[in-house]
Amino acid sequence: xxxxxxxxxxxxxxxxxxxxxxxxxxxxxxxxxxxxxxxxxxxxxxxxxxxxxxxxxxxxxxxxxxxxxxxxxxxxxxxxxxxxxxxxxxxxxxxxxxxxxxxxxxxxxxxxx
Amino acid sequence: xxxxxxxxxxxxxxxxxxxxxxxxxxxxxxxxxxxxxxxxxxxxxxxxxxxxxxxxxxxxxxxxxxxxxxxxxxxxxxxxxxxxxxxxxxxxxxxxxxxxxxxxxxxxxxxxx
DNA sequence: ACATCTTACTGTGTGTTGCAAGGTATATTT
DNA sequence: AAATATACCTTGCAACACACAGTAAGATGT
Numbered sequence: 147x148x149x150x151x152x153x154x155x156x157x158x159x160x161x162x163x164x165x166x167x168x169x170x171x172x173x174x175x176x177x178x179x180x181x182x183x184x185x186x187x188x189x190x191x192x193x194x195x196x197x198x199x200x201x202x203x204x205x206x207x208x209x210x211x212x213x214x215x216x217x218x219x220x221x222x223x224x225x226x227x228x229x230x231x232x233x234x235x236x237x238x239x240x241x242x243x244x245x246x247x248x249x250x251x252x253x254x255x256x257x258x259x
Numbered sequence: 260x261x262x263x264x265x266x267x268x269x270x271x272x273x274x275x276x277x278x279x280x281x282x283x284x285x286x287x288x289x290x291x292x293x294x295x296x297x298x299x300x301x302x303x304x305x306x307x308x309x310x311x312x313x314x315x316x317x318x319x320x321x322x323x324x325x326x327x328x329x330x331x332x333x334x335x336x337x338x339x340x341x342x343x344x345x346x347x348x349x350x351x352x353x354x355x356x357x358x359x360x361x362x363x364x365x366x367x368x369x370x371x372x
Numbered sequence: 373a374c375a376t377c378t379t380a381c382t383g384t385g386t387g388t389t390g391c392a393a394g395g396t397a398t399a400t401t402t
Numbered sequence: 403a404a405a406t407a408t409a410c411c412t413t414g415c416a417a418c419a420c421a422c423a424g425t426a427a428g429a430t431g432t
Contacts, residue, residue, distance in 0.1 A: 151417085152272055152275070152276075152351060152354070153354060153358075154272075154389095154390060154391080154417085155271050155272025155275075155390090155417075155418075155419095156271075156272040156273065156276075156354070156355075156358065157272075157389090157390065158268045158269070158271040158272065158388075158389060158390070158417095158418090158419095159265055159267075159268030159269040159271065159388090159389085160269065160358075160362070161389085161390075162265070162268075162389090163265075163362075164362065164365060167362075167365045167366065167369055168365060170369050171368055171369060175409075175410090176409075176410065176411095177408065177409050177410075178409095180409095186361050187357065187361070188354070188357060188358040188361055189358070189361050189362070189365075191390090192390085192391065192392080193409090193410080193411085194390080194391055194392060194393075194394095194411095194412090194413095195389085195390055195391060197410065197411055197412085198389085198390095198411085198412080199389085199390090201411085202389095216408085216409085218398085218399055218400065218408090219398065219399055219400085219407075219408045219409070220397060220398050220399080220407095220408055220409035220410070221397095221398085221409080221410090222408090222409070222410090223409085223410070234262075237262050238262070238265060239366060239369075241262060241265065241266060241269070241301070242269075242362065242366075244300065244301060245266075245269060245273075245301040245302075246359055248299050248300070248301055248302050249273070249276075249277065249280075249302070249355065252277060252280045252281060252302075253280065253352060253355075255284055256280055256283050256284060256352075264387095264388085267387095267388085267419065267420070268388065268389075268419090270419065270420090271388090271389090271417090271418065271419060272418085272419095274419075288379075288380090289379075289380065289381090290378065290379050290380075291379095305420075305421085306379095306380085306381085307382095307419090307420065307421070307422075307423090308419060308420060308421095310380070310381060310382085311381090311382085311418095311419095312419090314381090329378085329379085329428095331378090331428080331429050331430070332377075332378045332379065332428065332429060332430090333377095333378055333379035333380070333426095333427060333428050333429080334379080334380090334427095334428080335378095335379070335380085336379085336380065
């Protein structure tokens with residue numbers, strides 16, 4: 147497994163977390179998320195990943211959506227967190243913090259060699 | 260997806276990183292790794308996951324192995340990093356650090372709300 | 373003989389998900 | 403008309419962790 151492949155594996159699960167995290171700050175439409183995360187090296191996401199993910203999260207009642215017109219161009223489907231979504235996100239944040247702590251323990255042990 | 264499921268997804272890819280990290284500190288045998296990581300909440304690993312992983316890593320030339328007798332009990336198969344394995348691990352460490360930085364940016368933005 | 377502990381390995385099946393590739397629709401600019 | 407930008411969506415594949423269940427073998431203790 148080369149580095150590119152590894153990053154793909156690393157992103158499993160992480161992308162769901164990041165999208166929820168991103169939307170938690172303000173309601174967003176899909177294209178906006180793709181554009182915004184584009185500048186991040188490891189968390190950038192393509193439409194083929196994002197749209198199915200958004201649909202799943204809505205189906206799981208973590209997100210809800212509404213349509214808004216834009217000045218010119220295609221109408222936009224905005225997503226925002228539900229109460230459940232926020233709850234799940236908070237749990238995920240905690241899990242993330244603890245899991246990275248554990249990895250950093252191993253990492254620091256290595257650094258000492 | 261509940262928290263348990265999410266952790267399973269998070270672990271994808273991460274476990275390969277952690278096992279390499281663990282072995283980088285000293286040569287280990289499989290059972291030792293399972294026992295040592297058992298105490299960690301998110302990075303504990305079962306034999307059904309570890310042994311196939313070790314075999315894959317050896318096949319990919321990131322690990323090499325040798326047998327040693329133990330005082331009483333089954334002989335142990337020790338694994339150690341190859342030069343390639345160390346190189347890969349260093350790249351992974353870097354990737355991990357940068358990826359967690361990006362996530363922490365999003366996390367901190369959320370905290371400010 | 374039997375159980376228990378340590379240690380290694382195998383096989384099968386399931387579920388999840390990232391991603392590439394392609395398609396659709398609206399409005400503005402050339 | 404054609405191109406471009408914005409925006410949404412679908413399908414199908416490949417990869418892999420994990421659960422569960424098992425085999426085997428050496429050593430020690432009952």
